Amino acid sequence: MSTLTQDIPPTARPSAAPEREETTRRRTAPGALLSKGVVNGLLIVAAFYTLMPVSWLLFAATKNHRDLFATSGFAFGDFNLFANLERVFTFNDGIYLRWFGNSILYSVVGSAVSTLLCVATGYAFDKYEFRGKEKLFALVLGGVLVPTTVIQLPMYLLATKAGVVNTYWALLLPALVNPFGVYLARVFSEGYVPGEVLEAARVDGAGELRTFARIGLPMLAPGFMTIFLFSFTASWNNFFGALVMLNDEQLYPVNLGLFMWNSVTQQQPEFYSLVITGSLVAVVPLIVAFVCLQRFWRSGLTAGAVK
Structure with missing residues (x-):
């Protein structure tokens, strides 16, 4: 068995x-x-x-002044959206379009230059060795802990000394400094730019600037776009800095212009529809930026560049 x-x-x-x-x-x-x-x-x-707030803006932008207060907040009006848009874009000789263009200038140009500086600085902190490197980087990280509103008064005094108050430079120059962007750039550089690839480029005779421009910067494209999106959002929403630095309404960004319109709604209630429709239009660039740039966050094609 x-x-x-x-x-x-x-x-x-x-x-x-x-x-x-x-x-x-x-x-x-x-x-x-x-x-x-x-x-x-x-x-x-x-x-x-x-x-919910964005959907409320969409519903409210379809209403006239009477329906805005007589109907439910989440109900469509008589679909006056195009009429409200035309009124916003033509009011006061199209001042809203001027504000919108100013915001594009502050956010796109300022954020692009700021992001490039952050990426270059983070790349240098990661790939080069120099005296006092970690102490200097700790100083940069200390800048992350300082709220922006705390330094607005010193920045205003410096801008007054430099003679750039009430000019485009009053918002463009402070936007170039981004300690958090430097920190993110160093993190991305450690993960996306292998030192072996840089050494191979140097052996082939490439200089440091060319190595960064031709090899390091393309590999840091996901980090560049991520830092740019953070900078773009911060610049687009920079209300307090514009309020302190600017007096000429021709230089206002869109958020400060909408604030000025909203400040007169108690005396002139017809401005409510202007503020609501203008706020809806002001949200569109942020939505477009997030939708178009989110694919770069997940990009990891260059992480395995070393063979």
């Missing part, structure tokens, strides 16, 4: 593994579905809470 038992191949013997896996799957399936349902439910609630 023992001989017959030993002659049976192992594969022919019954195994309880499939039954155990099936039992485990049946036990864990309801729990997994419940956890996914809870997570998805929380995400839906968070998305609804985040999009």
Whole structure:
């Protein structure tokens, strides 16, 4: 009997593994579905809470002045959106378009130059060794801890000494300094730019500037776009800095211009529709920037450039 038992191949013997896996799957399936349902439910609630102000703007922009206060906040009006847009763009000789263009200038140009400086600085902190490197980087990190509103008064005094108050430079120059961008650039440089690739470029005779421009900067494209998006959002929402530095309405960014319109709504209620429709238009560039640039965050094609 023992001989017959030993002659049976192992594969022919019954195994309880499939039954155990099936039992485990049946036990864990309801729990997994419940956890996914809870997570998805929380995400839906968070998305609804985040999009609710924007959806309210969209509903309110379709109403005239009477419907704005006589109907529900989340109900469409008589679809006066195009009429409201025309009124916003033509009011006071199209001053809103001037504000919108100023915001594009402050945000796009200022953020692009600031991001390039941050990427170059973070690259230098990562790839080069020099005296006092870590102490200097600690000083840069200390700048992250300082709130922007705290330094507005010193910046205003410096701008007064330099004679750039009430000019475009009053907002463009402070936007070039971004300590958090330098920190992110160093982190991206450590992960995306292998030192072996730079050494190979130097062996081939490339200078440091050419190595950075031709090799380091393309590899840092995801980090560049991420820092640019943060800088763009901060510049677009820079209300307090513009309020302190600017007096000429021709130089206002769109958020400060909308604030000035909103300040007179108590005396002139017809400005409510201008403020609401203008706010809806002002949100569009941020949405476009996030939708168009989010693919760069997930880009990791250059992370394995070393062979």
